[in-house]
Amino acid sequence: MGAALKPEPSNDFDYSFKIIDNGWILYEEHEYYVSNRTTSAERARASCKKHGGDLAVIESEAERKFLWKYNNYYGTHSGDLYIGLTVGLDGEFGWLDQTPVTYAPWAPGEPNSGNDDETCVAMKAITGLWYDTNCGSTNKFICERHNSSVHSTVAPTMPVPVGGCADGWLFLITSASNCLVLMKKTEKIGLMHEPLVKNKEETWLL
Known part of the structure; x- marks a missing residue:
C-alpha cells in the first residue's frame, strides 16, 4: 500500500x-x-x-x-x-x-x-x-x-473505433448495424444508427 x-x-x-x-x-x-x-x-x-x-x-x-x-x-x-x-x-x-x-x-x-x-x-x-x-x-x-524501435513520423493517434462507434459505445452486429451504449437504470438506452457518415447528423432512438 x-x-x-x-x-x-x-x-x-x-x-x-x-x-x-x-x-x-x-x-x-x-x-x-x-x-x-x-x-x-x-x-x-x-x-x-x-x-x-x-x-x-x-x-x-x-x-x-x-x-x-x-x-x-x-x-x-x-x-x-x-x-x-x-x-x-x-x-x-x-x-x-x-x-x-x-x-x-x-x-x-x-x-x-x-x-x-x-x-x-x-x-x-x-x-x-x-x-x-x-x-x-x-x-x-x-x-x-x-531506441531500437522503428521511429514513427507522426504522434500516436487514436485507433479507429470498431464499427465507427464513438468512444464509450459498443458496435452491435445486426441487420441495421447499430452502436449501443449501456446507461444507468434511470436512463434510457440509445441506439445510434449506422452506417456513420462523416458530417452527417446523428439520429437517436430514445
Missing part, C-alpha cells in the same frame, strides 16, 4: 531530453510520448503499439519524476495518465510486458481494487503517484519505446 509522502513541487523541471519525433522525446535511452488526449486504457495501449511502443514501464524514482514533471511542465498539467501496470483481482500487480516489478510508488490507500473492477493503473497528475482504476476510464497516457 502507498504511504503518505512529503509534497514535492511539480513545476520545477531541470532535465535534459531530446525531441526526436512529432511529440516523442528521448530521455535516458528511452523514448516517450506523453499524450494530452484522453481515452480508455485499451485504446491507449493500441495507440502506443501502433507506433512501435507500449504503455510505459516505470522502473525508478528518477524515471517517474521525469515523466510526472514533464507532463506538468510541457503537457496540459491536468489529467491523470495510464501506465503499463495492471492489478489482478487478488491484488497482485505486474507490467504488461512481463518486466519484473521492482518499484511501485502507490498513492496512500492504493491499490484498493474498488468495486473489484479496477485493474488498470494511472499516475496522478498532482503527485505523480499511482492508483488502480477501471480500464474504461478516460485518461491521458504515456507511451514508451526503446
Whole structure:
C-alpha cells in the first residue's frame, strides 16, 4: 500500500531530453510520448503499439519524476495518465510486458481494487503517484519505446473505433448495424444508427 509522502513541487523541471519525433522525446535511452488526449486504457495501449511502443514501464524514482514533471511542465498539467501496470483481482500487480516489478510508488490507500473492477493503473497528475482504476476510464497516457524501435513520423493517434462507434459505445452486429451504449437504470438506452457518415447528423432512438 502507498504511504503518505512529503509534497514535492511539480513545476520545477531541470532535465535534459531530446525531441526526436512529432511529440516523442528521448530521455535516458528511452523514448516517450506523453499524450494530452484522453481515452480508455485499451485504446491507449493500441495507440502506443501502433507506433512501435507500449504503455510505459516505470522502473525508478528518477524515471517517474521525469515523466510526472514533464507532463506538468510541457503537457496540459491536468489529467491523470495510464501506465503499463495492471492489478489482478487478488491484488497482485505486474507490467504488461512481463518486466519484473521492482518499484511501485502507490498513492496512500492504493491499490484498493474498488468495486473489484479496477485493474488498470494511472499516475496522478498532482503527485505523480499511482492508483488502480477501471480500464474504461478516460485518461491521458504515456507511451514508451526503446531506441531500437522503428521511429514513427507522426504522434500516436487514436485507433479507429470498431464499427465507427464513438468512444464509450459498443458496435452491435445486426441487420441495421447499430452502436449501443449501456446507461444507468434511470436512463434510457440509445441506439445510434449506422452506417456513420462523416458530417452527417446523428439520429437517436430514445
